[in-house]
Amino acid sequence: MDIRELNKTSLTPLSNMSVIEKYFAAVKEMDAHAVKGEKFDTDAIMELWHSGGKLSIHGKESIGEKNYAKHDEIAGFYQNRARGVDGMLATNLSKVNVANAKNDEHIVVSGLRYIINKNGEGLQAPFTHNFRLQDGRISFLDIHVGTPGKTELAPVGALSIDDLGSLSAMAWMVA
Template sequence: MDIRDLSKASLTPLSNMCVIEKYFSAVKKMDALAVKGEKFDTDAIMELWHEDGQLSISGKDAIGEKQFAKQDEIAGFYKNRARGVEGLFSTNLSKVNVANSKNDEHIVVSGMRYIVDQKGQGLQAPFTHNFRLSDGRISSLDIHVGTPDKTEVAPIGSLTIEDLGSLSAMAWMVA
């Protein structure tokens, strides 16, 4: 393999990252409008989805798991999510901490949601979005609210003793 081919192949997993950036940009806009009590047009976010897309949301026991299939149900979820805020929050922000790409069609993003109500009471909620993409559009998205122990792409959370050897080996290689 030519070194130029190797270089191109190594950047392949990043080509769908623009879809993920557009997704979180639409979520940011949705959150800003929701805080103001204004309507969010789901078209901007739904153009990123396949017609037969699948959305699943899970978390600790209180959240359980919810499933949404195809454009109508997924658009309904985003409409309800934006409407559910109705100006009750003074801040509703997400911060992406890490994005890992297993391949061009599988990207995992983890971060933190910061929510503050009108009385100044706050909440921080960690999240992980497990995206599957096809033809540059989202075919499935699994959202986990809370910190999962592990994803298909990379372990999330605290390092354990068995990770320290691997971490040391990686540090040695780049030192």
């Protein structure tokens, strides 16, 4: 195998990360419009979705679980979310802390959402987005609001290295 071919194939798991970056850029823009009370066209987000996609949102018992199937239901969710809460928010921002690609079709992203109302009261809500992609589009998104005990790729808050000796040996080779 040619070294250029090896380099190209070794980056394959990262090729769909651009879809995830576009998703979070569109969410950031949507949140900015919602805070200002401005209309937001959700087409930018829906272009990233597979026509037969599924969306699941869950967390602690207080928020329950919501499921959306197919393009129309998912578009309805984003349209409702884009409306915000009638201008009651002063800040609605997300910060991605970690993204991990198991393979080209499975990416997990965790971070924090900061929400502050007009009275200066707010909260920080951890989240994990578990993306499945098909043909370069989101086919399934599982959003967990709150700190999960573990995710399929990265048990948030419980990351550990089983063999510190091997890690030290690898670090020494590149130092």
